[in-house]
Amino acid sequence: LSILVLVSCNMTTMPRFLMHINHMEVLDLSNNIIQGTIPQWIWETWNDSLRELDLSNNMFTHMQLTSYLLPYSRLDSLDLSSNRLQGQAPMPNPKQISAEPESS
Known part of the structure; x- marks a missing residue:
């Protein structure tokens, strides 16, 4: 699966x-x-495989993270919108952010 x-x-x-x-x-x-x-376990179990995670439009209130840097190496899309999340939002790992300019 x-x-x-x-x-x-x-x-x-x-x-x-x-x-x-x-x-x-x-x-x-x-x-x-x-x-x-x-x-x-969502953040730990699929660290090397998850590309898209959509948990939007639910009633989540918190996230269990050991760090507020997301550990994913392949994550392209994360949607946590329209929940009741409180606290600090997770951030992508700075080592994973590309600084290449978009071509026009």
């Missing part, structure tokens, strides 16, 4: 089976009513 899209399924908690998936490239759990904390 590398792509999982469970949009608008009225889920109220993070699916526990996700903890046992070792490789995930795209996870979209948007437009649900998932409450509580975004668990740390």
Whole structure:
């Protein structure tokens, strides 16, 4: 399993089976009513594989992170909009930010 899209399924908690998936490239759990904390295992388990993470339009209030620098080496898209998140927002690792100018 590398792509999982469970949009608008009225889920109220993070699916526990996700903890046992070792490789995930795209996870979209948007437009649900998932409450509580975004668990740390999301940031740890898929560090080398996750490209897109969409947790928008839920009811998350916090994030479990050991650092506020996102550890992902391949992450292209992170959408946490329209939640109830409090505290410091996660930032991309400065080593991963490209400073190349866009070509016109």
